Amino acid sequence: MSPISRCVDNDELARLVRQYGLSQPVTVTRPTLPSLSEFAASLEGVWSRCWLTNDGEVHRELEAKLAAHLGVEHISLFCNGTIALLVALQALEIDGGEVITTPFTFPATAHVLHWNRVRPVFCDIEDKTFNIDASKIEALIGPETRAILGVHVYGNPCKVETIRDIAARHGLKVIYDAAHAFGVRLRGRSLLVHGDMSMLSFHATKVFSTIEGGAVVSPSEELRRRVNMLKNFGIANEESIIGPGLNGKMNEVQAAFGLLQLRTVEREIANRRQIAESYRRHLAEIPGVSMMQDLPDAEHNYGYFPVLIDTDRYGLDRDTVYTLLKRFNISTRKYFHPLVSHAPCYAELPSAQPDLLPVAERAAREVLCLPIYGTLDPNVPQVVARILREVHAHVA
């Protein structure tokens, strides 16, 4: 017997699926695309110049426009966010020792440390923002600690001032994985100005996309030049190789896609905000279902809509709700389960032990990201809420 049939009567479930099941599958996210003809037209210059990559004209235009849009001065575009973060660490000369980071993130965050020969030291998270718990960082600092790598999870700003002060006291660098934080502002300023460097992801599943892509935001032109050198094989020109670089470049086709996305990204975020508000209205007061709230000093981008399912109060566990919603043609994702600290390459580390990470362990057990994107049918939040409410009433 499946976990669902143990809790919800089969006939009743069939009735609910008939009543609320969606005719078309809905995914957790979906890129909002320009029209194909618009995209083709945007590539005419690329074709006529026959210049496809290596700091082309469109790449330069996107870099300038993104800097202005995001309110930052020094930005370098990349082929994806993972390579961008890898290079950011190299640019800051963090290639060994330990870095304090969060286990509640996409695996790329910790893997990039691994690829830089850095041992991750996992720190537990806050239960309101899902971000690294700044009050627990200092106890993890040791002689080998080189930096703090925070993640603005779901675009929620980390406690940037507290982290800055801890880093200053101990002579550490601060890097932010801002993969989720495109356009997020904190107290009226770009979140990306905090720390020694920030990385963005422009993957197809993000609020702003270049299909695959990413960026590093640097605090100075000198560091930006270093990042650019490292993402271009470490070569300065035909005559000189400065350092051990790799190939992290964004190409002209990605950049052209990004320029079109930039025209519509504000609308995308506004549409997502409406979806988030609708979820908040409709999901209110379902026992055992809790939601993240906007922070009063932040402007969010609504890239994700996570809820937590408390098994005892809701009556079903998160995994059963995940499977149940699939029956209604609604796909959700368990971002971020399993914790990256459970991966075999990290699981033996002292800081990866589950009893040291109780908040992260619970979040990974309970979190479910609901569908949110600009073109989502606006009725979906209400449908999801009705299903969750009726199923709860049934199992209660």
Ligand code: T4K
């Ligand atoms: N740090 C953090 C905190 C991150 O979240 C990420 C990436 C990174 C670093 C690394 O940045 P990148 O190197 O990726 O730039 C997705 C993304 O692949 C990944 O970029 C993202 N985070 C992560 C949170 O989500 P999956 O495995 O969930 O993707 P996938 O293929 O299952 O897609 C999810 C849903 O999106 C699909 O069910 C349908 C929809 N979708 C997806 C694609 C690719 C579309 O509608 N169209 C598409 O083209 O990882």
